[in-house]
Amino acid sequence: MPTVLLVDDQQDLLDVVSEGLTQRGYQVLTAKDGVEGLTQAVEAQPDCIVIDVKMPGLNGNQLVLVLRGDPATSHIPLVMLTALAQERDQFIGIATGADQYLIKPQPPSKIHEAIQAALALTEGERAARLQHLAEAPEYPQ
Numbered sequence: 001m002p003t004v005l006l007v008d009d010q011q012d013l014l015d016v017v018s019e020g021l022t023q024r025g026y027q028v029l030t031a032k033d034g035v036e037g038l039t040q041a042v043e044a045q046p047d048c049i050v051i052d053v054k055m056p057g058l059n060g061n062q063l064v065l066v067l068r069g070d071p072a073t074s075h076i077p078l079v080m081l082t083a084l085a086q087e088r089d090q091f092i093g094i095a096t097g098a099d100q101y102l103i104k105p106q107p108p109s110k111i112h113e114a115i116q117a118a119l120a121l122t123e124g125e126r127a128a129r130l131q132h133l134a135e136a137p138e139y140p141q
Contacts, residue, residue: 002047003027004115007037007063008081009055013104017050017081020108026115034058038066041073048115053082053093061096068097077118081111 004026008014011032018028029044031037034051035058041049049067053060060080067073079100080093093101099118102110 001025001027002115002119003029003044005029005031005037005040005044005046005049007031007034007049007055007060008052009033010052013052017108017111021112021115024108024112034060034063037063041067041076042070045073046076048077048079048118050079050081050111050115051098053080053084053089061092064093064096064098077115077121079111079114079118081106081114 002025004021006014006017006021006028007030008017009032014030014032018030021028029040029046031040033055037049037051038058040046051060051063058066060082064078064080067076067078078098079102080098081102081104082089082093083104084093085103090101099121100114102114
């Protein structure tokens with residue numbers, strides 16, 4: 001049973017998504033902000049992390065950068081689940097290192113699909129995609 005860490009400052013979303021993923025066989029951990037999410041990621045080493053972008057303190061994009069930069073967590077698949085729906089937001093989320101980017105609201109079935117896709121991505125595929133993004137010209141303003 002995969003362990004998923006949900007990081008979001010909205011308790012109602014944590015509750016709904018946690019319940020939906022638990023029903024699909026996941027063990028679910030939750031964190032209410034980026035700092036707590038980082039601590040739990042390092043300590044629990046979940047199989048996947050689902051992260052909101054807009055959080056106080058350490059936001060989701062910052063959390064992704066820290067997780068990808070730490071050898072202890074760089075291998076963990078990351079899914080962004082956020083209300084930020086602009087193409088630029090999606091580009092930034094993927095460019096910082098997220099494996100999947102979902103726009104809220106999403107039913108637990110879609111979150112499950114994104115987690116499965118992120119889990120299926122190998123470290124080599126992830127590294128190649130990040131290298132390609134690093135070589136791409138900056139996103140237009």
